Amino acid sequence: MATSNSAPALHPVVEAVTRRIQERSAPTRGAYLAQVDTAIQRKPGAERMGCANVAHAFAALPGNDKFKVVAEKAPNIGIVTAYNDLLSAHAPLQHYPDIIKTEARHLGATAQVAGGVPAMCDGVTQGFEGMELSLFSRDTIGMATAIALSHDVFDAALMLGVCDKIVPGLLIGALHFGHLPTVFIPAGPMTSGLSNNEKSKVREKAAQGLVGREELLAAESAAYHGPGTCTFYGTANSNQMLLEAMGLHVPGTAFINPGNAVREELTREAVRTVLSITKAKRFAPIGKLVDERCIVNAMVALLATGGSTNHLIHWVAVARSAGIIIDWNDFSALSDVVPLLSRVYPNGSADVNQFQAAGGPGFVIGQLLDAGFMHADVLTVRSGGLREFASIPAADAQGKLQWTEAGASKDESVVRPASQPFSTSGGLKLLQGNLGRSVIKISAVPEDRHVIEAPCRVFDSQEALHVAFKAGELDRDVVCVVRWQGPQANGMPELHKLTPPLAVLQGKGFRVALVTDGRMSGASGKVPAAIHMSPEAAAGGPLAKVRDGDVIRLDANAEMVQALVDPAEWEARPLAAMPEALRAANGVGMGRELFANMRRNALAAEQGACTWF
Template sequence: MPRNAIDTVHRVTERIRERSAPTRGAYLERTAAWGRREHSMDRLGCANIAHAVAGIPNNDKLRIVVERGPHIGIVTAYNDMLSAHAPLQSYPDLIKDEAHRQGATAQVAGGVPAMCDGVTQGTPAMDLSLFSRDTIAMATAVSLSHDVFDGALLLGVCDKIVPGLLIGALHFGHLPTVFVPAGPMPSGLSNSEKAHVREQAAQGLVGRDELLRAEMAAYHAPGTCTFYGTANSNQTLLEAMGLHVPGTAFVNPGEPLRRELTREAVRTVLGRSSGPGGPGGWRCPPISQVVDERAIVNAMVALLATGGSTNHLIHWVAVARSAGMAIDWQDFSDLSAVVPLLARVYPNGSADVNQFQAAGGPGYVIRELLDAGLMHEDVLTVRAGGIREYTRLPQGDAAQRLHWTDIGASADDHVLRPVAQPFSATGGLKVLSGNLGRSVIKVSAVPEDRHVIEAPARVFDSQAALLAAFHAGELDGDAVCVVRWQGPRANGMPELHKLTPPLAVLQGKGHRVALVTDGRMSGASGKVPAAIHVVPEALAGGPIARVRDGDLIRLDSVAGTLDVLVDADTWAAREVAQLPAQQAQDSSHGLGRELFAGFRRNALGAEEGACTWL
């Protein structure tokens, strides 16, 4: 690995450390003070304690109140609307059983909401999606605010749920905390076949019945969806940050190994893991110490090396802020220039996450990056063995006793490659800057002949307007489709994944097309060049609100630029468009959206994590 690449990783890390020194120092002081308090059974009043243990068995009351045994708080995102979260229903009983075996106790501290973006894509409910992250963070805080716990297990998997749980947990940074996932569903209809049927449906070549059959063959069982979108990117990032039991991310639900890994999460948070350090030989550190600038950079590098979801350029900014750190898109951009792309998983390739796991999974990627000096090895994790433990594969023997083995070489070099032979010398994401503002693009999913698009603008005020134009046959040529009023302050920054099939159809006809928007795209989107998360957003007076039909736009993901090719004086003098009053009214009411008016009003920009609590 070239020395300049390693130097860049360390330079970005040091830049984050220096930039964040005052806020990070204050955060650590606060969390340390909370951690130094006397035991909860000594500091709480008798009535407080009685309420906390009133609903549990007497032997658990004795263990908590008299023996001062370790007490674990479970925060769960279980619901059976989400296939990925349905397996979590049985986890609390399993966790409590293992806690008892370890001389500890556990309680469900609370539940957090968890919406499915797959259900809400293209509907008004998607306007709540991004803000559900901060709602989950607050629900996590409410759950842990009972303040009787010695550690926490966080049960969640999907898009906004893991970032929300993590943000909430970091505000209880004095607690040892381990994340517990549920794993992906078995492979069904391939992602590429599913995308093909969607494109056929967009052209009217197949009907609703055939489209529904394809969708139900793709999404068919409990577990996470099998494409490498935001949910599965979450799991890779948690492994790279050392917040899981090693190798937990992509073991399928229902497997005996999955149950034992869940038990191991209990042992891990108690410092009694099956790995190095042995039972009781080591104490799980508080999450405030695990999530530092090195862990954040490790997550960013893992995201780039696997071509993960663009949503994390918003979510991990918010995560870092919760731990007193400030990261920005320039940090991602600088790392992306030197981090090689090691994985090809849909939408960056044809493989799904089960094939990714079979080829070596996150452990292979982490090992390659550590060996190349592109990840920090001198980090704390929830395990005594450090981040190297996350380069090994968990297995169970006949009695389901856990052990970890070397992953070895990639089992499929069409899916995973070593640092010495990457799919690309640079990462999967890129930041674009120009007179249209700043945005991001998932360049790893875009064919190389589409990395530069120059075409006239077609401006739309909503996703529905673009879809209507497509179905009316009004889009039949080269075009950069500009969809504005989709930022956090306008309507909650929904994902615009429903635009992928029609734009892919236009591209398939040979047209030069691209999307430019201050909204988001699904973590599963790709293929069509999309400059997304444009900041400042239109409602904040961003230049995207100055674009007019026919303006020539150049999206250059090679040079990293996004510009309207209009004379500078004309551009500067052009009036900024205003959000149509009826559209503002429509996007702020119905399906509970009026309850989130304060979120829209207070939301920061996408590059600032779209945070609503600062």
């Protein structure tokens, strides 16, 4: 293996996928970069705008700050924040703007909160109507970010956000202002409480009626107990891993807990970092930093850590925002060769705090660089490039930040070197067949469950599956098909509440699988699930042809999901229509009416479920 000081050869598959993406994206990427260059060449806002515009923009600034930005032409940082005190992950962000403004003044610059973006919690809305706004909240956040930055008086931007749709939304919005140097600032995970495994066991007991609400609530409250992100490796924490791999953080920022003495200094360092870009000869605005190589690095990091399936939707949309076109074939090709280097719940027992203690993102990125699975020659927000992200930050006796190489794994049950991976392939696979194209998170599924063949039971909602489960109708080998759950049908809510009953059935020894055009949680685990089926049933996808009793074969090894129906009969079968009662109920109440246009215009999951094309 190459040493950290050498430049190892890039793996041929990584190189080939990158080249394929570059060729496919050439027209759109070229147009995007031309737009970025045009914006870069303009004069700063305070010089370009009329006097009334400038006066409005800086009317509320303290006198000294107003003088700096107008008379001295000091850099002005726009802050976009996802702060609210409902979300544990975002509550710590409350005082970040004050820290940022103080540090900016110290450096001769100014900072303003350009705007706030909504931030909803899937954990709160799981299984309820609000969850149908969840996926589309990503594009809403992207638009809110654009509105915040549209005042166009900023020389750089800082993005404050952490969780599931929030980071992709902030990134989508920021990339539409690709001329701005931009750094992302998270708040870190909560400290460890009740383990994820113990929490899941209580959930499964509750699904069987073995424990009541009081015991279940006590377990959930012990797991989710303080400020910071949830400690499992779902979408929120996958976000942070990907931002590290893209070089958009201060290195090693992702998994430092709120309240840790290093946390505030890392926020100050983010101000120093973004201002250094505005003054650097090697100017790296976000639109040029996030190129095809950067996107591939993010994909590799996702696969190497068994990250969230949601990012097979979100990072397609992120890439599109920078004029880059990726698809699930790209993920699949990379997954075939990228080694799985971490075991973090749900594809292991460790939580993200244990992941960080074992070496965390710094260890994983260092291993992937040394083994030739990541592009080292990319721009990042730091002058030292991506190799800086293979290190871990700490404070010295004077409170000054220092970084040290991650070194060897501190716990090989959690992270392993690329020479001795948990698996020689990544944690996600593309499944294809006569039902369409879907993805499966295979890293947490036991090997004896990689192939499931059984008669199916078709459901029009996750609630209907719960009813059948409680009635004992699913106590057999079964493939559960849950349809009408895609972006156009109802906004593609996560179907996380299906996990406990299906896990119970699997625990009883039944051969069980799920096939759906909906999403599972980013923490979907041990039950094999073909998800994000595209095209979705509501868009005329073949999932609408499936009938109760059809035998379905899900074969993750062969990367196939197929209804074993005579081809002539399958071809002749009509598509079922969405039940009228379901159609009438979809999009009504809890503000869902406001998102009707997004449902109508949403692209397929494989196209990022984007609503702005």
